[in-house]
Amino acid sequence: MMSGEGRDVRLDFFRGLALIFIFVDHIPDNLLAYTTLGNVVFSDAAEVFVFISGYTAAVVFGGLERKHGPLFAAVQVLRRCWSLYVAHIFVFIIFTAQVSWTAERTNNQMFAEEMGVVAFLAEPHIAVIRALSLSFQPAFMNILPLYIVLLATLAVLLPLIARQPRTVLIASAAIYVATQVFRFNPSTYPAGVWFFNPLAWQLLFLAGAILGRASLDGGVAFLARRDVFAASCAILALCVAVRVPLTILYLLDRSPAEIVAFTRAIGDKTGLGPLRLINFLALAHVVATLVRRDSRFLAWRWSKPVVVCGRQSLAVFCLGIFLSYAAHVALTEVNHSFVIQLSVTAAGVVLMYLLARILDWSKTRPGARPSGRIGASAPGQSAQGGK
Amino acid sequence: MPSRSMSTGLAAIALALAALTFAAPGNVARADKNLDESCHKPVWLEDDQAYLPHAAKRVKQARRLRVVALGSSSTVGTGGSGAAAAWPARLQSELARRLPEIEVSILNKALPRQSVRQMIDRMTADVEAERPDLVIWEAGTSEAVRAVDPDLLSDGLLEGIDRLTQRGVDVILMDMQYARPTARVINFDPYVEAMSQAGLIRNVYVFARHAVMREWVEDEHVDFSDKQGAESIALADRVYACIASFLADVIAASLNR
Numbered sequence: 001m002m003s004g005e006g007r008d009v010r011l012d013f014f015r016g017l018a019l020i021f022i023f024v025d026h027i028p029d030n031l032l033a034y035t036t037l038g039n040v041v042f043s044d045a046a047e048v049f050v051f052i053s054g055y056t057a058a059v060v061f062g063g064l065e066r067k068h069g070p071l072f073a074a075v076q077v078l079r080r081c082w083s084l085y086v087a088h089i090f091v092f093i094i095f096t097a098q099v100s101w102t103a104e105r106t107n108n109q110m111f112a113e114e115m116g117v118v119a120f121l122a123e124p125h126i127a128v129i130r131a132l133s134l135s136f137q138p139a140f141m142n143i144l145p146l147y148i149v150l151l152a153t154l155a156v157l158l159p160l161i162a163r164q165p166r167t168v169l170i171a172s173a174a175i176y177v178a179t180q181v182f183r184f185n186p187s188t189y190p191a192g193v194w195f196f197n198p199l200a201w202q203l204l205f206l207a208g209a210i211l212g213r214a215s216l217d218g219g220v221a222f223l224a225r226r227d228v229f230a231a232s233c234a235i236l237a238l239c240v241a242v243r244v245p246l247t248i249l250y251l252l253d254r255s256p257a258e259i260v261a262f263t264r265a266i267g268d269k270t271g272l273g274p275l276r277l278i279n280f281l282a283l284a285h286v287v288a289t290l291v292r293r294d295s296r297f298l299a300w301r302w303s304k305p306v307v308v309c310g311r312q313s314l315a316v317f318c319l320g321i322f323l324s325y326a327a328h329v330a331l332t333e334v335n336h337s338f339v340i341q342l343s344v345t346a347a348g349v350v351l352m353y354l355l356a357r358i359l360d361w362s363k364t365r366p367g368a369r370p371s372g373r374i375g376a377s378a379p380g381q382s383a384q385g386g387k
Numbered sequence: 388m389p390s391r392s393m394s395t396g397l398a399a400i401a402l403a404l405a406a407l408t409f410a411a412p413g414n415v416a417r418a419d420k421n422l423d424e425s426c427h428k429p430v431w432l433e434d435d436q437a438y439l440p441h442a443a444k445r446v447k448q449a450r451r452l453r454v455v456a457l458g459s460s461s462t463v464g465t466g467g468s469g470a471a472a473a474w475p476a477r478l479q480s481e482l483a484r485r486l487p488e489i490e491v492s493i494l495n496k497a498l499p500r501q502s503v504r505q506m507i508d509r510m511t512a513d514v515e516a517e518r519p520d521l522v523i524w525e526a527g528t529s530e531a532v533r534a535v536d537p538d539l540l541s542d543g544l545l546e547g548i549d550r551l552t553q554r555g556v557d558v559i560l561m562d563m564q565y566a567r568p569t570a571r572v573i574n575f576d577p578y579v580e581a582m583s584q585a586g587l588i589r590n591v592y593v594f595a596r597h598a599v600m601r602e603w604v605e606d607e608h609v610d611f612s613d614k615q616g617a618e619s620i621a622l623a624d625r626v627y628a629c630i631a632s633f634l635a636d637v638i639a640a641s642l643n644r
Contacts, residue, residue: 102569102572106568106569106612108615109619109623110466110467110619110626111566111611113499114528114564114566116500116529116533117569139534191533192534192535193536260584260588264538328571328574333567335605336601
């Protein structure tokens with residue numbers, strides 16, 4: 001992927017892992033969620049996914065931009081956005097079906113207030129427009145809008161990222177800081193704000209994009225410096241040393257009030273709190289330096305399924321969102337015992353892998369049309385015109 | 388490629404959806420689960436106690452306890468036979484039975500469909516003016532239904548708790564109701580978590596109604612999904628009565644310690 005050396009499998013692996021973690025984390029009430037990244041450091045799989053998405057998007061579309069010009073690249077970016085948009089609308093339709101079904105069957109007045117969740121069915125002319133404009137984000141529908149908005153900005157910013165990366169980074173950081181200080185966040189319908197504030201999260205996505213674009217031209221010298229790496233290691237070590245005991249205390253149900261207040265104050269996911277951001281950047285730097293592109297574990301038997309999921313990230317991501325909702329419904333219908341949680345989670349991960357495997361197979365098969373590959377999650381191939 | 392990858396993806400999703408929709412009507416077959424007289428109190432609730440220093444002092448000195456129930460629809464008693472069957476009214480008689488030498492009064496100051504913010508806005512007039520010793524604050528449903536940022540819920544609760552404790556009033560929080568049909572379309576988890584965090588931070592007891600009702604449902608003592616008319620009114624009364632009796636156990640144990 002980088003300057004014709006072939007795909008960087010590390011990106012596929014970690015993105016695949018992030019997708020699996022996101023699925024597990026999004027099943028409400030899932031004990032297995034204690035095995036994911038967010039329990040070891042202050043950031044979680046959401047940061048990994050957003051950052052790597054920015055990075056790979058810049059590598060793929062930046063390569064296209066260099067070869068075919070900004071307009072061509074912008075069109076490819078928007079084509080990818082369109083796929084995500086269709087997936088978002090699809091999830092909306094499923095949610096609406098589920099809500100209508102519930103509304104039709106539940107006459108128990110005891111839950112009259114809860115049934116306020118169906119209020120949008122009374123004004124479909126508004127609800128549909130709000131869903132189409134991404135501002136209707138009911139439960140389980142708040143992740144795709146962020147990804148769509150972030151990716152869409154690349155259509156415009158790609159040429160700037162290539163030529164004036166520093167300017168883009170400064171502007172992006174300024175918006176982030178302003179968001180932290182003034183706490184603004186676009187509102188949603190019928191009430192509330194974006195669960196992932198796009199004005200805060202854009203910094204992580206664009207930082208990934210800037211680094212990804214720079215990797216096409218030999219990388220960033222600053223990050224190769226020993227003292228910078230040492231600083232990242234120190235930050236990461238400190239974060240792990242604080243976070244792990246907190247998780248253990250929480251699991252033992254022994255969290256003192258001060259600690260709960262502390263983790264709550266710094267764990268601002270909606271606004272991507274500074275600690276989450278710094279922790280993640282240090283983690284990314286350390287992992288990217290220590291794990292080499294030809295690391296042996298990437299070729300392990302158990303790594304392969306993860307790599308395949310990362311390679312087909314778009315479809316796996318959309319399926320994962322749907323599956324975590326399906327898993328939630330399953331846990332509601334049966335019960336939320338550990339056995340059920342475990343089987344539902346395992347079934348979901350297997351389904352995600354199967355989908356990725358099928359897509360992978362359909363694309364790498366000899367004779368599969370290479371023409372449709374542009375903007376696919378097989379960037380190395382498209383940029384070089386096939387294997 | 389996006390279109391092709393998407394269509395395969397969508398096909399897989401459609402299959403999963405089909406499985407999901409067919410799984411759901413299973414509810415309809417289960418009938419006649421109307422929470423019997425025993426109330427099926429969860430074992431983990433048995434030893435729960437709240438931290439009620441002011442109320443305990445008042446009970447000891449003045450032999451009386453003034454309680455305000457602040458809340459939303461389920462505190463008003465929506466779906467039941469009336470105000471006398473709502474959990475605050477039932478709590479009064481349950482407490483009177485457990486603490487015969489104490490004069491207990493409970494004022495129901497709930498209004499339907501209220502957010503924490505709306506309840507804080509009327510706290511001066513509706514709660515503080517009544518000079519209660521204890522406020523039982525039922526909340527979270529409005530926030531969960533509208534899927535707002537869960538931090539709004541915990542921030543509001545912390546603010547309200549601080550206001551009340553500064554005036555020497557003890558607080559007990561009560562979280563949301565549970566039923567399968569509503570849990571399918573509302574993601575309650577983050578709001579239950581936000582409430583328990585607020586309680587932990589201020590050392591305020593959170594009565595875990597959501598977990599209690601979920602245990603009833605999963606152990607098949609009750610099924611809310613197929614009840615209508617008189618049957619559903621009777622069931623609502625029963626639920627409110629059981630909730631009140633559990634809550635009375637906790638309060639009595641906390642005052643007697």
